[in-house]
Amino acid sequence: MTTPSDARPTARDFTDRLRRRERAFGYWVVLDAPVATERLARLGYDYVCVDGQHGLVEYSGILRALTAIDAGGGSVGLVRVGANDPFLIGQALDAGAAGVIVPLVNSADDAARAVSASMYPPLGTRSYGPMRSALRVGPKPPDVNPAIACLAMIETPEGLEDVEAICAVPGLTGVYVGPSDLSIAVGGAYPGDPAVADVFEAALLRIREAAAAAGVAAGIHTPAGADAARRLAEGFTFATVSSDLTHLERAAADHLAAARGEQ
Template identity: 65%
Template sequence: MTSKDFADRLRARQPTVGYWVTLDAPPATERIALAGYDYVVLDGQHGLLDARGILDGLLAIDAAGNGTVGLVRVEANNATPIGRALDAGAAGVIVPLVDTAEDALRAVEAARYPPAGIRSYGPTRAGLRIGPVPAEADAATVVLAMIETRQGLENVAAICAAPGLTGIYVGPSDLRLAVGGKYPSDPDVDETFDGAIELIARTAAAAGVAAGIHTRSGEEARRRLSEGYTFATVSSDLDHLQAVAASHLAVVRG
């Protein structure tokens, strides 16, 4: 699908499945895109990808040639990394640590050309994907705000109402810490965490925006979609590499 198709799909809250990439390994990223995910996210915040790695990763996703689109989780809610990711050809950005509606508006403005925003006009690769007309580029660009802090959870309704925001995206590890977990998988806060997950999905639905979440497996992704999430990302390349290598070693050693 095109970037515009993907943006329209999220805005219509149609179920979408993606994958998470942390490694600067374009041939592997291309293989992942070839698997048929709707989108692949390149992690520019916690991943091992610099600006060149993000560009190469987006090229690899495009090389798959099957309509998978590339998104970038940028390093910060700042116009420079947001603009750089979009100029490199990303179909959209996932913006971390959005605590307020004002934070969400700042992310939207960074991803939109004037008069809708403050993005500097220099489309480079983006111009090959979505054309040089600013209004058309804006319509084809996805902006997703991460809900991963206590303040973000408290302000989720106002964040979802931010004009121009395509949707929200749950960072479950940080969110579990935000609701009192001692570590990212702390089972002692399961009830509180599950309540927060349900609240976020309901709030996004009421606002008419997409709600996404990171998951650990295909099974969990399917469950979250059935619970009202619009899109779900499955695990990551590094986690799967370690898990598969360990499983084969276990078989060999009996």
């Protein structure tokens, strides 16, 4: 079992790395299983993201997951919020998240609203009530604002069309590709539809280039470690590897097949 290092990562450390476009690896949590999440946060991933949009996690579960990530000691916690909504963004940050991944960002105006909701005045409109984040990130707005990562998802036809303007929004830390929705957005009948593979890859190239031109990070969700390595080699800044539920099912299936002598 990998153990956490003596140097506990901070939100500011992580966000500064993204701003410098340094490579980072992440993991995705959809289950409300804090003991498992704590163990995952000890493995060496730079971040663990709790999925508040499609995950099986309500607010109390997000809070437990972020606490577990901090207890693990090796990763920072991010939250994909359920919508580009100031309440949901503020709630996730108050719970101690180092940053938010905001879905369905269709325009530069959408991205600007997400940034504003992530920052305290005078840089934004986040209401002051840090609760747990005062312990994990800090209580003073001038210290907190530069420590928070705000990542806009590019996953719709509108978001792809406006990606250059989105990446140029002041205060945005980076963009994050939702490949399932992006595949459908470029004409696929379903996520990963091979009929649109070339168009999909061209969309990824456009997103990477837009992020690089604006000097912001570009991230992507991937199904496996080898895919993450490939995307990083192509020019993405950070990549998330699969999810806890997917890996649980896959490991159980592999062991069953081995027990039956099918491997």
